[in-house]
Amino acid sequence: MRARSIPSIELDSYQRAARLVLAHHLVTATFPDRSALATVRRWTTELREDLLATFGYRLEVTETTARLFTVADRLDAGAGTSTHTGRPFDRRRYAYLALAIAALGRGAGQITLSELAEHVASEASRVDGVELDTERAADRDAFVDAVTWLGVRGAITLADGDAGRWASDPDSGEALYDVDRAVVHA
Structure with a gap:
């Protein structure tokens, strides 16, 4: 393990990087915070080797993202994602999230929420x-939860408007997003 050869004065930084990628399998320039990606990138070589040797996990790091690919050895019902309010994603929200990622991967650099x-x-x-x-408020709310999840992770950035207003009334509300293709791909 490479962690054993890290000088004790730098061990805190390495451990923070390891905790970041284990807690957040996708680290971007803005998620979970603005310093996280730089911390992970600093220790990429050591993390790759240690995570693979210890857990069998694969770490991919680019200029704009760090993504940890884990191996699920058992089904854990509590291991899923949740909304910004902490409510677990349901089947519909996961479906909307997957379909939104697919659409963003094929689209332009900007997209409106209604598009x-x-x-x-x-x-x-x-x-x-x-x-x-x-036309159904419950569907709009679930869709906005999926879009918000993408926004928190930096896949999309609100350029103008308000998604909550669109969810309340799609005829009077709208939101425009910038799309970060590297994060969408990750």
């Missing part, structure tokens, strides 16, 4: 048991 909702609704209609009806 993204149209893309997701179109693709959702092709999947049995999944539907996004922007």
Whole structure:
């Protein structure tokens, strides 16, 4: 293990980097904080070797992201993601998240929330048991939860507008997002 050869004066920094990637499998320029990616990038070589040797995890680091690929050895119902309010994602939110990531991967550098909702609704209609009806408040709320998850991680950045207002009334509210393709890809 490379951690054993790290000088004790730098061990705190290495341990912080390890905790970051273990707690947040996706680290970006803004998530979980602005210093996290630099900390992880500093220890990339050591982390790659130690995480692979210890857990069998693969770490990929680019200029804009660090992504930890883990190996699930058992199903853990509590290991999923949650909304910004702490409520666990349900099947619908996961579906909207996956479809939004796919749409953002094919789209332009900017997209409105209503355009993204149209893309997701179109693709959702092709999947049995999944539907996004922007006329239903519950569907809009679930969709905005998925979009907010992407925003927190830096995949999209709000350029103008308000997603909450769109969720309340799509006819009077709108939001415009800048898309970070590297984070979307990660």
